[in-house]
Amino acid sequence: MAEPFSDTERAAVYRAIHERRDMRHFLPDPVDPAILQRLLQAAHHAPSVGFMQPWRVIRITAPELRAGLVEIVERERLATAEALGERGGAFMKLKVEGIRDCGELLVMNLMDGREAHIFGRRTLPEMDLASVACAIQNMWLAARAEGLGMGWVSLFDVDAVRALLGVPVGAKPVAILCLGHVAEFYPAPMLQQEGWKQRMELQDCLLENRWDA
Structure with a gap:
């Protein structure tokens, strides 16, 4: 039987998840x-359906591209x-991105040529996106362990980002990731703090054997 992590190691994993x-x-x-590099390696070690490794990361270092992404996100906002x-006014009061200020800006993309990967995707083709989400989560948890913050921005027109960054036909940008130092971590999810939505109780998301049980 495989040995579990030590109590200290296990506590650190759960702390990263909850914080x-x-x-x-x-x-x-x-x-x-x-x-x-450690964070990118953490992302690259995510599980992926059929081991297809569909993530393609673009690191944004050119100021004009960062500014272009700001404009695209603002249009979608x-x-x-x-x-x-009627909730539009409340939404406009929320801070929805940190693109201007973060130390590192990454754009996570789905690879092109995904149709060639059938293993695990014949009936669930969206598993390529699930795999990329795992890579993002790996990076997010590792960033928290490193004392860095990360934000996932999904408010953008896909074709506009594709054109700005030269993403090839068949590939797809799915996340703008803001990464960097923060003064402090929010004590609770920001949207929960702002009263936008509260975390559901686990029991309301947990079923046994059948959906209608």
């Missing part, structure tokens, strides 16, 4: 290149507020 936050407020300090109707 991870979707950060929006960053300090401008640069991220140590060695730490960035306004469109989202309009789509939300």
Whole structure:
């Protein structure tokens, strides 16, 4: 039987899980290149269906590209507020990204040529996206352990980001990741603190044997 982690090691894993936050407020300090490499390695060691490893990460270092992403996200922020109707005003008061301030900016993409990967995807083709989400979560937890914050921005027009960054046909940008130093981590998820939505009780998400049981 495989040995579990020690009590201290196990506590550290659960601490990272429970204290991870979707950060929006960053300090401008640069991220140590060695730490960035560790985080990218953590992402790259994520599980993936059929071991297809569908993640492709673009590191944004050009100021004009960072500015371009800010503009794309802002356009979608306004469109989202309009789509939300009566909740649009409350949405506009939320800080939804930290692209301008974060030390590192990464764009996570799905690879092209995914249709060739059938193993595990014949009936569930979206498992490629699930695999990329695992890579993002790995990076997020590792960042928390390193004392860095990370925020996942999904407010963008896919084709606009594709054109800006030269993402090939068939590939797809799925996340803008803001990474960097923070003054402090939010004590609870920001949207929960702002009253946007509360965390559901586990019992309301847990079923046994059948959905209608």
